[in-house]
Amino acid sequence: MAGLLKKTLQLLTGSENVSFSGMFRRTKPTERELIQRESEIGGHLFGAVPAGHHRQFFNVDPTTWVWYEEWVDDRGKHQTTTTRYEVHENGILKVQEGAHYYYIEGYELQNLVSAIRIYYERVTREIYRRDPVTGKHLAAA
C-alpha cells in the first residue's frame, strides 16, 4: 500500500525522491495544533510529572499562559486544575478557579519566568526550528 502511494506521488511530482515526512511538514498547521505541540514541551518544564497525572503548560497569546493538570485521585475521581497567568503592566496575575487572584512575586515569579524562558528556547528550537537568540532558521538535521 505504501509502495503504491509512493509510486503515485512520484508520478504526480515527477521526482524519485518522495519524502512523506517532508510532505507532511509542508502542510499548514492550525494554531490549536501548534499550541498542542508546544504544550507537550511545556508540560515537562516543571520537573517530573507524577504517575497518573497529565500536565500541560502553554502560551495562549502574548499576555496569557496556562497551566493545566489532570489526574485521578485516591477515590478514583477525575480531578483537573487550571491556572491562568495574565501578564499585566504592573505584574503577572495568577488566576485559579475558586481562589483569590494575586500578583505573583519572589521565587514564584522567578520560577515562572525561568519556565517561560526555557519554553521559549525549546519551542523555538524544537518546533519552529529557529535559533532563539538570532531568529535564524536552524539547519535541517
Add this chain to the structure above:
Amino acid sequence: MQVSPNDVYRPPTLNETPRQQPDKGTFDVSDAHNKTREMRINEVRSELERLHFGKALLEHEQPKARPEASIAQVSHTEKGKVNTAEFVTYVRNIGEFIAYERSEVMKNGWSS
C-alpha cells in the same frame, strides 16, 4: 495641546446664547464634541498600542528585537527583589515572538 470644551465654552447667562459670547468668538458646540471624541479615540488607540495590542501585534509582524536568551539582565531592587516590570516586559516579548512564529508557520507552512 489638549483642548476641552470648557476651555472655550462657558454656559450662557440668561441673556445670551453661546454664539453671543464676545471674548470667545463664534463656537459650534458640536465641533468641540467631535474634536473631543476624536482626541479620545486617539488616546485610546495610543494606549492600546502602548499595551502591545496595536497593529504590530494584531498582524503578528516580527518584533524588533528578540528576547535575550538569558534573563541575567533582569535587575534587582535595593532590597534584593527582582524588578517585576522587567520581568513583565521580558515575558511579553517572549509571548509576541511565539505569536509571530505561530503565525509564520500557519501562513507559510513548515519550512523544510
